Amino acid sequence: MLEALLKDTAKFCEREGLIPSGAGVLAACSGGPDSLALLDILWRLSRLSKYNFTVEAAHFEHGIRVEDGASREDAAFVARFCQEREIPCTIAHGDVPAFAEAGKLSLETAARQCRYEFLEKTRKARGLDLIATAHQADDQAETVLMRLLRGTGITGLAAMRPRAEGELPLIRPLLFAPRTAIEGYCKMRGLTPRQDATNELLDCTRNRLRLETMPRLKEEYNPRLVQALCQLASISAAESDFIGAEAQKSFERLAGKEGLEAEGFRKLPQALKWHVLRLFWQQETGSHKDLPYAHVQRLCHVLETGHAGSQQQLPHGRCLRLYREKKKLYARLM
Secondary structure (H helix, E strand, O other): OOOHHHHHHHHHHHHHOOOOOOEEEEEEOOOOHHHHHHHHHHHHHHOOOOOOEEEEEEEEEOOOOOOOOHHHHHHHHHHHHHHHHOOOEEEEEOOHHHHHHHHOOOHHHHHHHHHHHHHHHHHHHOOOOEEEOOOOHHHHHHHHHHHHHHOOOHHHHOOOOOEOOOOOOEEOOOOOOOHHHHHHHHHHHOOOOOOOHHHHOOOOHHHHHHHHHHHHHHHHOOOOHHHHHHHHHHHHHHHHHHHHHHHHHHHHHHEEOOEEEHHHHHOOOHHHHHHHHHHHHHHHHOOOOOOOHHHHHHHHHHHHHOOOOOEEEOHHHOEEEEEEEOOEEEEEEO
């Protein structure tokens, strides 16, 4: 008999179209409960005749918890786990603290960058199609809450998607599953995950949200907080997709070799203006990094009220300037 989480993961992958027939999947595995459960589930599904895909594992040893040897032990644990199941596994060792110091990054940001660079490099080297990470429902809820506190818009509230929309071919097969279900699966399967002591430190926003804020909100306001925040993400994703599609139509109508047509832009609903400006920024700069809200507001103001010669300074030395051509007002990024 198949466990509920395994069956639910299979249904989720089918519904979201996450793993096409014949695909090769690289599962990121830290050795913790979430990633160990993900690897075990994908490995078991890949062995069933009705699913036609292969799975490999990848582990990046960050070099963060070196004093007690825990970091190296995590890598050895993942290697043994995969060897026992004949799962191909790639392990790399890095020095994230040094990378963070050199780039003046937080340890969390540096670890994320190094990990994803390693995963994508490994995926290409192994000739695989997808990278699977073990983000789950509690992670999603924390992300939504964190973005709410930072003042995000509807796109930010959509948080993580089952299939990432960035540059990496990233899927999240466990995004629907609460942490309790994953822990129960590990216990039922007799899995003994590694525990990362840094997850219990109140040294970053996400850890504080998970360890202090979320439990208090559940206790005092809504015991189903995770479900509520995940529901908000789902609704926001659907609405963001619709607005994004409408914004794309408007952008294609208003953007040309001359630039962005200002008078047509002024007639758009406010929600579309923000999205159109972000599309314009991406096209002109080639960057998929979002513009800060304050800059979007300033650009809107220039386009709505400016005249030929008006301009607005932007990040990375960029400048938006208005000019007239054939009696029409256009905006162009310089």
